[in-house]
Amino acid sequence: MELLLHIRHNNVSDRSTHALQLLQMTGRRATATTDLQAANCIDYGKQCSRKGYFISRKAAVLIAVVYICSLVLTGLLVFYCVPRSSSSKLQASDTNLARTFRMRPQVTLPYQKTHSSNRLTTHTIPTHYRIQLVPFIMEDNFTTSGEVWITLKCLEAADNITLNINDIEVQESSVKVTQLHPKKDLSIQVVDHVYNTDAQTYSSILDQQLMPGGQYELYIKFMGHINDHLQGFYRSSYFDPETGQKRWLASTQFSPTDARRAFPCFDEPAFKARFTVSLARSANLSSLSNMPLNFTEPMSEIPGWEWDHYNETVPMSTYLVAFIISDLHSLDATMTNLSISEDSFRFTVWAREFALPQTSYAARIGPRILHYLETYFNIPFPLPKQDMVALPDFGFSAMENWGLITFRESALLYDANISTEVNKERVAEVVSHELAHQWFGNLVTPWWWNDLWLKEGFATFIGYQGLHHVEPSWRNKDQFIRDHLQEVLMLDALESSHPISVPVQHTDQIREIFDRVSYCKGASVIRMMNHFLGEETFKRGLTNYLEVHKFSNARQDDLWQQLTLQAHQDGSLPLHMTVKEIMDTWTLQTGYPVVTVTRNYLNVSAYISQERFLLSSNTITNATWWVPLTFTTQEAPDFNMTQPQLWLENVQSTVVEGLPGNTSWVLFNVHETGFYRVNYDHANWRLLISSFQQLPDVTRAQLLDDSLNLALSGRLEYRIAMDLTSQLITDVEYLPWSAALTALEHLDTMLALTPAYGNFKHIVLALLDKVYNSLQFEDRALDSHLDLLNRAQVLSWACRLDHEFCVWNAKNKYRRWMTQELEERETGPISPNQKEVVYCTAIKHGGADVWNFAWKKYQLSNVGSDKEHLLEALGCSREPWILNRYLSWITSNSSGIRKQDGARVFVTVANNVVGHSLAFNFLRDNWDALQSYYGVAFSSISRMVSAIATYMNTPLQLSQLEKLQDENADKLGTTTQSFKQAIEVVRANVQWMANSYNEVNDWLESYSKSHYL
């Protein structure tokens, strides 16, 4: 799965990319969606408990009798009803089916704060599912009639079969359990039905024990809902631009725990089984699932409908099952010259009919990446087809369902005339990430979600290798350092961060770990391992791991074992060291070290020590890591040697000898392959500063990022970090500027309302002068990919800091767009890569007419990424009433802002210095409305909480944030962690203002004076 937030620093308004504001993605609090099951328990006297413990049957019956009496006394009646209006012919035909489902009085349980273990038992395990679904996708009926036959193997005697359901109504009278015998099947009586709301389970209680070794079949008829929460089986819609009609479609998002919303199942990754799916649909729609279609036949019950029967899948986890019913169109991307698997293999890309031309880029790179990965892993792709589908509504960026990858439109579609270079890179990155999952995650799956990082870290890391294969000139292996490593180094500096491998039980906790630590830190420590083991050992070890565990599950220890075996065999790791010993220090501990190099210039040695790097430097910990140490020197510079010269073997310190004298710098962590920061003594920093321009661009980026963050945490004087930063005055490369501008975000927001801001602005503009002049405002024919990215970030900062020509150009372009709209309707005078800066700058400096024009363009745009740029730019206004109106639109689905984009709108307003306090007030005043509108699955509210910390740096603001947390203490749900982190950030900001503001102000003053700014 790919997270929604993507890291790129170009947007003028997007300050949330600074990791201190870019906290983490989490889910939301549990809502009452499982109340129905709770009601079942109480209403029918079932054995159940709110905390997952079963009570005795006698007690249950007694409670039930008392409860039923009380219901009668209070006049509440159990009733049967038809689920939706039966006005249409189709619904009428489903009425009989629907009548058989009991609708119970709704009983709302208080939100369960305790995260009890709610894992399924393993006494019976599924081996096969036959699933038949009849989904109704129409304005007044979004339900599914379903049947499921599950073949089970009994491992331990048990008198019940327990599996997951959520927001599903089981037709109890239909439930059948059969013992499968070669000669004659035997029916087993179901005597009771038990629901556990918190664990999201349903149990069939049987009149006899299931016997170990026996084969059984469980049959359930049920009704589900095609919800609008973008999770489980959900609905989406779009407007046909020709007819103006709304078109509906239904799709799935089961990861991590929502397959149970679509059909009753053993919804944990370890319960792998084969699936045979049949989907009913109206003849004017089409369907897709993980496997190729076997055959289609008319549906006798509903005229004009058909059954699509799909081939049986390979063994897989429930969270990877997927299906779509839609009128989307397709582009065949099969490349016959790439001997992928067999000749009959098909690769297809799907989108709305009017967006189909935008699939061509993904169609071009998708098959090539898939083929590259087959070679990389040395294991063929095991399915006969691969579909990639762009959906109008999608909660994350993309999901790796096996053979049927789903995307939000902006992550798959690219229009060369409209989308930016950044969008193009994003498409390639997400496509590659999801294809890498087909092996890492799908073929071999983590046993449980605590090893989520294992699949996400690898998909991120290997995704970059696939990306490099199709676009080698983009230098993505180096860009990785900016996009992932340096980003997460900032986030992981918080005390409230968490280990990569983290124990989780409850679905809320599982949703919370889909964050940058799992993805970016996971990928970064894998990259470190790739370098310390060497490419060949690393790849052979991975292939062995995948071969040993394919179609099954694994833990991180299983990977460590294969890599250690290979490393010892290849001699790439000393025999006394194991990969587990090294990597446990990185995956099981929170945070990472700062390595301090203190040189002794007399005896040419250095004292090397490590301690945990924390944003707030007054916290003391004793944590240590196995740190692979690489270094190079000015006398013999070598920036390619990334295998460790020595190890800091999980101890506090060591000594390195044989270093050069005091006229030569030393540099540790070559090519930033290790997941740590490096600090030096002053003399070495000064040597590095004076040689800055002779160092490679990756190293310049590394030094800028390390020094500014060391200063931020109080470990290095700002005068050293700023002297280094001022070397950028002659730098024109993308990577150093990207690192510096991200690190300078913190200064920009801290100083924004202080007297120091004038000097800050002038100095940054002076530093940007050379790179601005070398790139200019307009795209040029010979621009490289990195030139285009560089121009976007440079213009973004220049216009933000009111660079005269930048602002003039942007306003001028926008004005021409407004006036020439009729002649140049499609693209206007603004080139794709200028869009973000032109939109935002014009809206920032313009009034309501400028804003309304962009809003109209947003509504008309057919390109997902363009819509996102417009939504972000609309938050750049400096008119409070416009910003408040804009915020008010995110709680209503009729406003034109899709639920998937609500957090994007909020964040862009919160990142605006004028909008920040409005956003805070809005969040405080609308907490309940936001919680109920956005539901539990995605991180929208968490992203909002993180964003409001951006400008907060006074004790008063800190207490306001704490008050907001306290006022909602009983309903924070899965925003608990984001509040914790936001408060830690603001506390650090307050401390920074007290400790570092004067020092920075003095440096800015003296630099301004000495450079006549």
Ligand SMILES: [Zn+2]
């Ligand atoms: Zn992923």
